[in-house]
Amino acid sequence: MQAKTPPEVIRASSGFELKPFYTAADIPASHRERIDIAPGEAPYQRGFHPGGYRSKPWRIFQLSGFGKPEDENERIKFLLRNGETGFIMEHDRNTADHCYNVDHPDVVARREDVGLTGAVMQSVRDIAICMDGLPVDSSFAHPGGAVVQHAPFALAGYWTVARRRGFQLDKIAGTGQSDFNLTYLGCVTKQQIPTDAGLRFNADIIEFCGQHLPYWVPVSIAGYNAADTGLNPAQELGTLFANAVEYLDEMKRRGTVDMQMAAKGCAGVSFRASIHIFEEAAKMRAARVMWSELLRSRYDITDPKAANLRVHCVTAGSKMTYQQPLNNIVRGTLMALAAAMGGVQSLGVSGYDEALSIPSEHAHQMSLRVQQILQEETNFCAVTDPLGGSYYVETLTAQLMEKAWEFFDEIEKAGGYLACLDSGWLHARAAENQHDEFMAMETGEANIVGVTCATEDESPYEVDGFVGTDDAFDVATERLHETLRTRHESAAGTALKNLEAVCRGSDNIMPAMLDALDADVTLGEIGDVYRDVFGDWNTPIQT
Amino acid sequence: MNQPSQKRILMSKTGLDGHWRGPTLVARALRDAGFEVIMIGMANTDEIVRAAVDEDVDLVGLNIGGHIDVALRAVRAVNEARPGLPVFAGGTVPPHAKRQLEELGVEVYPPGSQLAEIVDAAYRLTGATAPA
Structure with a gap:
């Protein structure tokens, strides 16, 4: 590894300069009072629970x-x-x-x-x-x-x-x-x-x-x-x-x-x-x-x-x-x-x-x-x-x-x-x-x-990427067809229509979504409703 | 015709995963080096081939985030439509996938590659003259 000249300024990821060491005088006065407040007490700097990881x-x-x-x-x-x-x-x-x-x-x-x-x-x-x-x-x-x-x-x-x-x-x-x-x-x-x-x-x-x-x-x-x-x-x-x-x-x-x-x-x-x-x-x-x-x-x-x-x-x-x-x-x-x-x-x-x-x-x-x-x-x-x-x-x-x-x-x-x-x-x-x-x-x-740096690798193991299963698409296709074929069609249709009406209105979407799921309405059908009702976000970046 | 500004590079994502850090960093480095970069975002094989032909590009860059077969299909289609058009790739490309791409003549720049290496590859693959 090459010896590096120590840089004159070392910064935190957040941009501010770091000192070579710190003393009590570095802690801003407004922050000092927080230090002795116990965990579990506002403003919770020292933790969520008085018992910390001992309790959970x-x-x-x-x-x-x-x-x-x-x-x-x-x-x-x-x-x-x-x-x-x-x-x-x-x-x-x-x-x-x-x-x-x-x-x-x-x-x-x-x-x-x-x-x-x-x-x-x-x-x-x-x-x-x-x-x-x-x-x-x-x-x-x-x-x-x-x-x-x-x-x-x-x-x-x-x-x-x-x-x-x-x-x-x-x-x-x-x-x-x-x-x-x-x-x-x-x-x-x-x-x-x-x-x-x-x-x-x-x-x-x-x-x-x-x-x-x-x-x-x-x-x-x-x-x-x-x-x-x-x-x-x-x-x-x-x-x-x-x-x-x-x-x-x-x-x-x-x-x-x-x-x-x-x-x-x-x-x-x-x-x-x-x-x-x-x-x-x-x-x-x-x-x-x-x-x-x-x-x-x-x-x-x-x-x-x-x-x-x-x-x-x-x-x-x-x-x-x-x-x-x-x-x-x-x-x-x-x-x-x-x-x-x-x-x-x-x-x-x-x-x-x-x-x-x-x-x-x-x-x-x-x-x-x-x-x-x-x-x-x-x-x-x-x-x-x-x-x-x-x-x-x-x-x-x-x-x-x-x-x-x-x-x-x-x-x-x-x-x-x-x-x-x-x-x-x-x-x-x-x-x-x-x-x-x-x-x-x-x-x-x-x-x-x-x-x-340190690019030589003596590891005896080749770590290759995990490859899951190769039948996810085919099985999902079969299951989609089966769901559409075997569900109670009029119940699904009603639930989907109701979800669309809620999307167009201002009621909470969740009850209608629960009904839709319960009636075997599928993800893509719900997505089609969204696209129809809400349109598409105008992406501000070019990828 | 050897200036980078006269060379066009098509960049595309083969998958539907929207992480954009990698491709935008690479695109910026290529533009900083003088190349004209055409980004078409997430595109399927047909869309990539159409853009490669219509835009008359000199190099295709693929950001691969998914299964290698999707990327291989795009590469084969580009090779067929525009024989000899170079393709390079980056992204989440594990060793077995890297080897498969390389067998099709694709240069692969996995995570950890330097932008300078990628820019050098763009000069070489497009035949542009790198600044002295």
Whole structure:
């Protein structure tokens, strides 16, 4: 490895300069008073719960899914058997993100892609296969619906199957996602409902859960998707809260749900844990303070149930390298440590084969093992907020908050979060950072082990990409035909017409969606209604 | 005809996965190097072939995020419609898929490739003269 001249200035990912060491005098006066406030007390910098991980270790929660619903079911059971403490059902991107059935020409043209990143679930029958034997009553679940237009379908499907199995909706626990950062910023689909319709869907879900599913997190804003698109940690924070106020302002305007309930519904979020581990840990601490301050100052909410931000974290997929993939186990461990030091409630560790494919069974198992070693062997869970009081980390936490509020204000000045998605303003910020990050790597300013330095590889293992099953498209096609042939056609037709009427009006979409799922209405039919009623989002970027 | 500004590069995504970090970074680097870049986003085999012919491009860049068979079909169709037209590719391309693409003459730049390498490849594959 080449010896490098130490750079004169070293910066945090968020842009501010880092000092060679820190003393008490570096911690801003306004921040000092927070340091001695115990976990469980506002503004929650030091954690969500007084007992920290002693009372409840973080949930081990891995993205999972591919192939046919039964393939996904099998993988989820594998993860649960190996120690996962909640489960996630991924849906096939091609069909789910676009609300297409497999017979849509855009899908048929890519038939081999179908099922590659999640199971194909076009009706409640497919969802029931995927959920077969899963512990719906005792486990925390994410039934998919990461992309906004897909979320009502995914949630209604899961809830319908749960109800048919005798579980009451007001008892089951889990989380939706419907993430704007994924849908309109990080992973821009070929077709998508516009952002105003998306906001309505999410507000409908928050409202419906507020009225019927008290243990369900209706939507989950994913800072992750903003960060892995290129926004830095301070921007990730600012963006997440700018997004949250769009939801909460809408709920306030509606006035149909108590604002504390609405705020609680927005308080389950996700962040990315990247590789600058102290800054990332500080980010989780900063996030909790920002949320409780935002609720107090903007909505006059201080109820701890709403003001306690609950954080799911995923390690940065984009930091996982294609070269020397076993090194990614180390990267995953470090990023997991950063998340845990930040006191997150839930964690997924990217597979070591992340840059090659969706995780193989072994990569998935290693993602669990990393977390289990942290929880079981290191005594990590004994003490809450282990970095609290560190001159460096407290200063970082304060600086991140300041920078994040600045970015939040910039977004507000540019018209608000939705306007910044519509105009491409946020995409431009992300693209600038991506470019800078790449240039730093190319000029040798930043090294990536195994990629820009230390490139010799003695590993006896070739890690090749995981390839799931090759029959997902064919089986999905058969099942679609079977559903259409064997369902009660007039009931399905009525439910679909009713859903369309609700979409054109202003009633909450969820009751009609539940009826549609119950009547075997399929995903593509619902997508056709959306396209007809809402039209298509005018994408601000060229890909 | 050897200036990069006289060379046209078609960029497309073969899958329906909308992650855009990779292709937009590459497109920017190619434009910064002087090439004319035509981005058509997510496109199927027929759309890629039509654009390659209609736009009379000198190079095709594919961002691959899905199953390798989808990409191989597009490459074969381009090879048939415009024999000799070079194709390069990037994205989530595991080793077995990389080998299959290379057998069809496609240069593959997996994650971790340097933008400079990709730009150099564009000069070489289009026959443009790189700046001294």
